[in-house]
Amino acid sequence: MTPQLQQAIRLLQLSTLELGTEVQEALESNPMLEQDDGEGSLPDDAGNNTEATGNEKETEGEGSSEIIPDELPTDSNWDDTFDTGTSSLSASEQASTRDIYETVTVSGGGIHGHLTWQLELTNLSETDEQIAQAIIDSIDDSGYLTVSTREIHDNLDKDLEVDLDEVEAVLHRIQQFDPLGVGARDLQECLHLQLQQFDKDTPWLAETKILVRDHFGLLSNHDFSKLGSRMKLSTGELKEVIRFLQALNPRPGAQFNDTEPEYIIPDVYVAKKNGKWTVELNTDSIPKLRINSMYANMIKRGSNSKDNTYLRDNLQEARWFLKSLQSRHDTLMKVANCIVERQGGFLDHGEEAMKPLVLRSIAEAIDMHESTISRVTTRKYMHTPRGIFELKYFFSSHVTTDTGGECSATAIRAIIKKLVAAENPAKPLSDHKMASVLAEQGINVARRTIAKYREALCISPSNERKRLA
Numbered sequence: 001m002t003p004q005l006q007q008a009i010r011l012l013q014l015s016t017l018e019l020g021t022e023v024q025e026a027l028e029s030n031p032m033l034e035q036d037d038g039e040g041s042l043p044d045d046a047g048n049n050t051e052a053t054g055n056e057k058e059t060e061g062e063g064s065s066e067i068i069p070d071e072l073p074t075d076s077n078w079d080d081t082f083d084t085g086t087s088s089l090s091a092s093e094q095a096s097t098r099d100i101y102e103t104v105t106v107s108g109g110g111i112h113g114h115l116t117w118q119l120e121l122t123n124l125s126e127t128d129e130q131i132a133q134a135i136i137d138s139i140d141d142s143g144y145l146t147v148s149t150r151e152i153h154d155n156l157d158k159d160l161e162v163d164l165d166e167v168e169a170v171l172h173r174i175q176q177f178d179p180l181g182v183g184a185r186d187l188q189e190c191l192h193l194q195l196q197q198f199d200k201d202t203p204w205l206a207e208t209k210i211l212v213r214d215h216f217g218l219l220s221n222h223d224f225s226k227l228g229s230r231m232k233l234s235t236g237e238l239k240e241v242i243r244f245l246q247a248l249n250p251r252p253g254a255q256f257n258d259t260e261p262e263y264i265i266p267d268v269y270v271a272k273k274n275g276k277w278t279v280e281l282n283t284d285s286i287p288k289l290r291i292n293s294m295y296a297n298m299i300k301r302g303s304n305s306k307d308n309t310y311l312r313d314n315l316q317e318a319r320w321f322l323k324s325l326q327s328r329h330d331t332l333m334k335v336a337n338c339i340v341e342r343q344g345g346f347l348d349h350g351e352e353a354m355k356p357l358v359l360r361s362i363a364e365a366i367d368m369h370e371s372t373i374s375r376v377t378t379r380k381y382m383h384t385p386r387g388i389f390e391l392k393y394f395f396s397s398h399v400t401t402d403t404g405g406e407c408s409a410t411a412i413r414a415i416i417k418k419l420v421a422a423e424n425p426a427k428p429l430s431d432h433k434m435a436s437v438l439a440e441q442g443i444n445v446a447r448r449t450i451a452k453y454r455e456a457l458c459i460s461p462s463n464e465r466k467r468l469a
Helices: 003-013 016-029 056-062 091-099 110-120 126-137 149-155 164-174 187-195 205-214 216-220 224-231 235-246 252-256 293-297 306-342 344-349 359-366 370-376 409-422 431-440 447-456
Strands: 033-035 268-273 276-281 289-291 381-384 387-390 398-400 406-408
Touching: 003 306, 003 370, 016 033, 016 289, 016 306, 033 306, 110 126, 110 252, 126 149, 126 164, 149 164, 187 205, 205 216, 205 224, 205 235, 216 224, 224 235, 268 306, 276 306, 289 306, 293 306, 306 344, 306 359, 306 370, 359 370, 398 409, 406 409, 409 431, 409 447, 431 447
Parallel strands: 268 381
Antiparallel strands: 033 289, 268 276, 381 387, 398 406
């Protein structure tokens, strides 16, 4: 495989952000490439723009060692071509790529930085400051203390000569820091700490404190009938207490999460025009390129000078790069069009209408290798009226129906989500019951499969979903 074809295949697997970086590097390194600020689209300039290439026929005949084909065979068995399908950019290059985009969050050290800042404003002895810093270092991103005070005490410098009670005292001091509930060892303590900050006259505060202190196990098990009986509260009163409790923050440190956002730029747009779903390439995501006609016209016929050879080599490299970009766009459009054609029901009606689809089906439809389809659909995104989805989202396994048809796993997950949303909160549907409901619709799914799909949707088991009616 020639280096040019390897380049074409490598461009095919890049995400839009990585491709933008690759194009920018090509613009900076190759004088024969320039950004096209006109109205012409990239495909028109990709291979044989006579105005852009100038002495194209002359350079092909005398200075070019190879002819660029009309179509690049970018399809191949990827396992034979590359060791992995990961990004071609190094970690440092990927980091620099992100720097060109605006950062909407400001890194402030997260919960640890926030607590350390408050510690610096607190009047503590030098010994207590060391204990406090050890405690802060043991707090996770959710705001919970991850080790016991005994472990913190044992890991302190022996020269400090402090007692366990002093570590407990410093912990209580930190638990008064912002945010409320920070430094708790479990959820029960976290809620208790937050309740201590309310005014004593707050409605339902006394009942909520009793619930958290004495009956937290019953609440965790959603045993509301026994809970109401033990607390001598009616169903309506118990609802008010639980509503008050639910207003508290179970993860106080999460608000200080300083994770930078991940940007997604769609590769293709899907819209309905004249009653038909159409696919358009996102040509605004990367600069449009063309051959610099001034430099191309400087190539002298028959000259073997160093400067002329340099220009001729860069012209050939630029034309290969443009052709590789064109090949990438063509392949991406073929795959996207095929997906839209197969999944029109999803675009019209939603997830429940998603059809089963595997990579082999698309590969056979457009006559390409299955591994190529896998790389084309990885980290490539489609903008639809229903949201932005990675192309891989449209592929899913299937189960058979009583009528001999097929139902996709995505559709089954959508049905499960719908059933849970419509269930009676006092009597939530079990996995077995949901399997029975699906069986009534002709979809045969085992209970363990329902459990797997439910967990994938981050839906709790029925006993944990139970609520007061």
